[in-house]
Amino acid sequence: MAGRVRIGTSGWVYPPWRGKFYPPKLAHRRELEYLSRQVNSVEINGSFYALQRPSSYLSWREQTPDDFVFAVKGGRFITHLKRLRDVDAPLANFFASGVLALGPKLGPVLWQLPPTLGFDGELLAAFFALLPRTTSTAAELAGRHDERLAGRAWTVTDTDRPLRHALEVRHASFTDPAFPEVLRAHGIGLVIADAAAEWPYLEDVTADFAYVRLHGSTELYVSGYTDEALDAWAERIRDWTAQGVDAYAYFDNDANVRAPGDAIALARRLNVGPS
Numbered sequence: 001m002a003g004r005v006r007i008g009t010s011g012w013v014y015p016p017w018r019g020k021f022y023p024p025k026l027a028h029r030r031e032l033e034y035l036s037r038q039v040n041s042v043e044i045n046g047s048f049y050a051l052q053r054p055s056s057y058l059s060w061r062e063q064t065p066d067d068f069v070f071a072v073k074g075g076r077f078i079t080h081l082k083r084l085r086d087v088d089a090p091l092a093n094f095f096a097s098g099v100l101a102l103g104p105k106l107g108p109v110l111w112q113l114p115p116t117l118g119f120d121g122e123l124l125a126a127f128f129a130l131l132p133r134t135t136s137t138a139a140e141l142a143g144r145h146d147e148r149l150a151g152r153a154w155t156v157t158d159t160d161r162p163l164r165h166a167l168e169v170r171h172a173s174f175t176d177p178a179f180p181e182v183l184r185a186h187g188i189g190l191v192i193a194d195a196a197a198e199w200p201y202l203e204d205v206t207a208d209f210a211y212v213r214l215h216g217s218t219e220l221y222v223s224g225y226t227d228e229a230l231d232a233w234a235e236r237i238r239d240w241t242a243q244g245v246d247a248y249a250y251f252d253n254d255a256n257v258r259a260p261g262d263a264i265a266l267a268r269r270l271n272v273g274p275s
Contacts, residue, residue: 003209003241006041006069006107007267009259010213010252013046021260036064039263040272041071043110043250047097048073054098054154061102069107071166071211071248072099080114084127089146091130096142096153100135103157108164108189108211108248115170115199121182128165128186136160166191166211166248170199180204196220203236210240212249214262224258225251225265234269 012035018024022031035042044060046052060070078090099106109131132138135157142155167183168191183190183206190206193199195215212233216223225233237247249266251259267273 001244003244003246005237005241005267005270005272006071006246006248007263007270007272008039008041008043008250009035009254009263010043010250011045011254012042014254014257016255017257017260020257030063032060033063035260036068038260039267040065040067041069041107041248041250043071043073045073047094047099048076048112051075051093051097051149053152054101057098057101057154061105064105068105070102070105071107071250072102072109074109074111076112079111079117083114083117084123087127088130089144092141092144093146093149095132095138096145096149096155098154100139100142100157101154104161106135106161106163108166108209110166110168110191110211112168112191113170118171118173119169119176119179121178124167124182125186128182128188131165131188132163133187134160134163138163164189164207164209166207166209168193168213169202172200174202175200180206183207196223205240205245208244209246209248210237212237212247214249214251214253216253216258221253222255222258224253224256225262227265230262230266230269233266237270 012032022034026034075094078087132141139155139157145153166189187207189209189211190202190204192203192212196218198220217225217229240247251263253259
């Protein structure tokens, strides 16, 4: 069976998009609704900066079509401040913040490491061992949240589903050939990051899905993708899905309002319509 394809943008709340991608008089609260009729997935980025609320996740779920999928970015408190150490309570808080309220629209959880954190196989293995692999175990973990989530926690799942995790790295030491083997051993997807040569480019598929983040072809967050570049990415994704691997691709080149147009153009190449 061929893998499924999800194409979208990294976030959707960008003032420069208003009047250029979003219609001039579109209410800000309807931006996700509008985008979700153009692509079939999106990354939630606000969860990286702060714990969100269950009401937000419920609202995002309600605004989008039935077959829409969200990737959720893990908190920087875990990846950047704690640097993956002593994160039992922060992980419980993250999953209690409302992530599970997305229900069947919950896709992979993205963990982005800081550029100052190098490859440490033992540290990664210890972190991966803490990650829930089903929504039921995520709900159980969420139930161990601390007082920060008192009165605002979501600790249930509507049914038990597999839960995927992907890791994005930004330090040159991750070119170590041992790194993808650690990911494979724990079933973690490697984020294939196209970042104008700012960070290591790795293209190993280490799980039953591929996860691509397109930060800009020649200039980070700014440059768009040519027809030739989009054709090449479409061909890579076809190769993966032909092998039964699901593919997620998100455009993060938001600065010049290139992300939504590039996402729509790639989706068309792959015959992936809106949900």
